[in-house]
Amino acid sequence: MELCSLRAELRSAGVFEHREARSWGKLGLMAAALAGCLVGIATWGVVAAIALVPVAGVLCTSIAMCGHEGSHKSFSGSSWRNALLVHLVFPVFSGLGSLYWHNKHDRLHHGHPNVEGMDPDIKPFPFVSSLGDHQRCNRGARWFQRNFQRYAFWPMSMLMTMGMRRSSIVYLCSHARTRGIDRAWLVDVACIAAHYTCWIVLPMIVWGPGAALLTYAAIWSVVGICLALVFAPAHIGLPVVNDQHRDWLHQIETTRNLELPRVVSMFFIGLDYQIEHHLFPKIPHMNLPKAAAITRAWCARARMPYLSEPYLHALGDATRFIRDAWTREAISPVDMREALRATVLG
Numbered sequence: 001m002e003l004c005s006l007r008a009e010l011r012s013a014g015v016f017e018h019r020e021a022r023s024w025g026k027l028g029l030m031a032a033a034l035a036g037c038l039v040g041i042a043t044w045g046v047v048a049a050i051a052l053v054p055v056a057g058v059l060c061t062s063i064a065m066c067g068h069e070g071s072h073k074s075f076s077g078s079s080w081r082n083a084l085l086v087h088l089v090f091p092v093f094s095g096l097g098s099l100y101w102h103n104k105h106d107r108l109h110h111g112h113p114n115v116e117g118m119d120p121d122i123k124p125f126p127f128v129s130s131l132g133d134h135q136r137c138n139r140g141a142r143w144f145q146r147n148f149q150r151y152a153f154w155p156m157s158m159l160m161t162m163g164m165r166r167s168s169i170v171y172l173c174s175h176a177r178t179r180g181i182d183r184a185w186l187v188d189v190a191c192i193a194a195h196y197t198c199w200i201v202l203p204m205i206v207w208g209p210g211a212a213l214l215t216y217a218a219i220w221s222v223v224g225i226c227l228a229l230v231f232a233p234a235h236i237g238l239p240v241v242n243d244q245h246r247d248w249l250h251q252i253e254t255t256r257n258l259e260l261p262r263v264v265s266m267f268f269i270g271l272d273y274q275i276e277h278h279l280f281p282k283i284p285h286m287n288l289p290k291a292a293a294i295t296r297a298w299c300a301r302a303r304m305p306y307l308s309e310p311y312l313h314a315l316g317d318a319t320r321f322i323r324d325a326w327t328r329e330a331i332s333p334v335d336m337r338e339a340l341r342a343t344v345l346g
Helices: 003-012 020-044 046-071 079-094 098-111 131-136 139-179 183-207 209-235 249-253 262-268 274-279 285-302 311-323 333-345
Strands: 257-259 308-310
Touching: 003 285, 020 046, 020 285, 046 079, 046 098, 046 209, 046 262, 079 098, 079 183, 098 139, 098 183, 131 139, 139 183, 139 209, 139 311, 183 209, 209 311, 249 274, 249 333, 257 274, 257 311, 274 285, 308 311
Parallel strands: 257 308
Antiparallel strands: none
């Protein structure tokens, strides 16, 4: 069966229709709740921070993932409002350049999921998911992977946002050297400057350097953990390939859905429906549950793999895989396709 038949079925079900008003409302509620957390921390200090920092971290993660939806143009039917959301949420709110995110996520990850040497999401520095990527690293990184990858992945996920911000700045410098300073570059730099002004400089003036920096570091450390909890189970643990089939089926073969309680799924902003998101990234996240039911039935009729697992099972699989992933050789996409069909379809 061709993907166009699934697309037609999904389109007739209305899942490509935007839910912009509801999405703005959801984003506004989360922003208001985050503001409440920050006011509570500022008012009541350390005791309040113990309870509110984790909540603020979860809210920051979900707000950031709304920007991810804008990047895929699934948030709004307006290109201008999608771009506005991306810049408000990524460089201004999260300190992450939109140019970097577009290259890292939209182009490399979505274009080459689980492909060795191409997909950045399966090799979050200093970790790797294959022997080939391990061998491409410098001596210090290889030593770290051999000795500490088994233990350090989840604790070091607290540093993920800091690492992504660093990579974002490096990417902006590279962009300026290779493509020049254009309007998009200037907007990114201005927005990132606004991020540090609003998150660090102004709070330092009001509450002092110690309190401001500690609060910022604590909240975004929680965000790092939450991002790892969202992205790792969706891909890590599935086969890593040394090349890819240039077809849409590759997206299904290297992705799995995560089965979650509805109240938890609400904070994933659609990223628990990874199969549908990878096949049709322009489907708004509020329509993905409906799209998933249609896609699962379509795959069953076509006798195609459709991996959907309870979240904790997928999380355990990802954790076990990453421990010694640096020893695993990537397989050929042909072998992956044959093995997956034999395993899933019988």
